[in-house]
Amino acid sequence: MSETPTIFALSSGAPPAGIGVIRISGPQAGAALVALAGRVPEPRRASLARLRDASGALLDEALALWFPGPNTATGEDLAELHCHGGRAVIAAIEGALAALPGLRKAEPGEFTRRAFANGRIDLAEAEGLADLLSAETELQRAAALANAGGALSRQVEAWRETVLGLSAEVEGVLDFSDEEDSADLPECFTWNIGALGQEIADWLSRPRSERLGEGYRVVLAGPPNAGKSTLFNALIESEAAITSPIAGTTRDVIERSVAIGGVPFTFVDTAGLRDGALADEIEAIGIDRALGELDRADLVLWLGPEGEGPQGAWEIAAQADREGFAPKAAARFTVSAATGEGLVALKTALVDDARMALPKPGQAALNARQHARLGEAAEALGGARGLSDPLLVAEELRRARLAFDRLIGRATTEDMLDTLFGRFCIGK
Structure with missing residues (x-):
């Protein structure tokens, strides 16, 4: 060899x-x-x-x-x-x-x-290290550092130990099943499985780590000449979108990813929304894409007529510096991209809102693969909770342990490893 x-x-x-x-x-x-x-x-x-x-x-x-x-x-x-x-x-x-x-x-x-x-790190730590190397914002760095430092791995090991203890209780019952006085599962057994399942469910409900890479998606929407592109440029601090008093200047979706206060954002400028019958063919396509972006948004900044935006949108009264400016009665923010009025307050509110939707600083976050494996464990525990036959309960607990093992890399495939480690640079 x-x-x-x-x-x-x-x-x-x-x-x-x-x-x-x-x-x-x-x-x-x-x-x-x-x-x-x-x-x-x-x-x-x-x-x-x-x-x-x-x-x-x-x-x-x-x-x-x-x-x-x-x-x-x-x-x-x-x-x-x-x-x-x-x-x-x-x-x-x-x-x-x-x-x-x-x-x-x-x-x-x-x-x-x-x-x-060689057992120096497990799979979850390796994934955290890969995320750490690609981190571009403070939130990404903190979340990746938690996983690279073993926060998720330690939690999974603790869950696995709990499941091993539950399995031992089931095995004890099975050992006595052939005797005249067969034993039953303890009364607290179902409660213990339920408590563990709830703890895992809390983790599954956390924002996923991919959100940190994609950023908090903020879409600017409204009719033509509402000030969307001007505000978009002010938020990303770059002249990425063409601004003009001519209606329909923005014909397509424009995206830019930036970090504000260490939080990743993707800002999206869209075509002005108006009756498609009044738009030419190209502008109509832009309007269709803009409507699609509203469905993808984490948050919509609505610059159009008050009350006509999508549900949950922030009402923004833009172009406050212009002659004839019409304020909104329930405006979340009144801003002027030209003078800077209201921009600091808007950015601060966006950061606060994004922090609520993204993984918390320093908190271990699950990626798609880890979420799927943990979901398998939760499903197995839910199945075990609804069973009375010790043999069937033991099988569900075995499935849960296998899901934990696959999460941290005790059981995995070469193709998956090739994909993961291919993300690293040559010297790492």
Whole structure:
């Protein structure tokens, strides 16, 4: 059986940079240090080394670090070379490593995949790490950090232990089922399953982590010339939409994703809504798309006649700076994108509203896969609660344990792992 290949890759930012960190992981990591640095330094202490290739030519002066496995990030022998971050330096060191027997360049996510395979992290933590690397807002960072730090995994392990305890009670009943005085499940058994099921249901009702990536979707709607595009540009602080006094200037949906106060938003500017019979063919298509966006919105800012917007929309009295401005009696906000009147208050209210709909800061959030697995566990527990036959109850509890195992990666498929770890960069 062939030895596991030793992998290497640049784990710091793309060159040129002040420092380049090249990570080496696998059974030949120590031999790679000897080949380039002439020795293996003291474990977990940075040591200055002159790196040379196979011909003895000097490549760079760098700091070398040695981390013997299995107590490393990947669960195997690990080395790092902290060299100068120029392109030529990085290329030369990587070339020298590639020339060594048993070494090859890492594939995307391969370091993290080895950490998972060697039990250093579980699947939920790996998914949290992937989300952390792609986080662009404070809310995304906080939620991803909670999952990467094992918050979800610890909760799932606690649920699994509870189910194991319930299974033990059922097994105890089954052990006595052949005896003359057969035992019954304890009276509290159904209550305990119900309490666990409710706890899981509370998690399932939380906002999903995908909402953090998509952002809180705010659609600006109303008739032509209501000030939608001007307000849209002011909210995203960019001239993304063309503004004009000519009716029907916005013919299609325009989306922009921005962060306000660390909260991700997707703002959507739409075509002016009016009787389709008065619009040309292209504008009519834009109106149809605008109506579709109203159904997708988390929140609609209605700039049209008061009371004519969709249910739950915020009434916005826009263009407050214009001559002949007609205020709204029940306006949530009166704004002028031209003068800035009311914009700060509107943005603050949007952030507050979005925070209520998105995962809470630092709170572990479920992605679609995790939500589906946890839903399977909840379904199994609900089935067990409605049964009286201990054999059938035991089978439902086994299904719940399997769902937990699949959630954290004790039981999974290679295709799913390929998809997950393919999201990572090469040096991670």
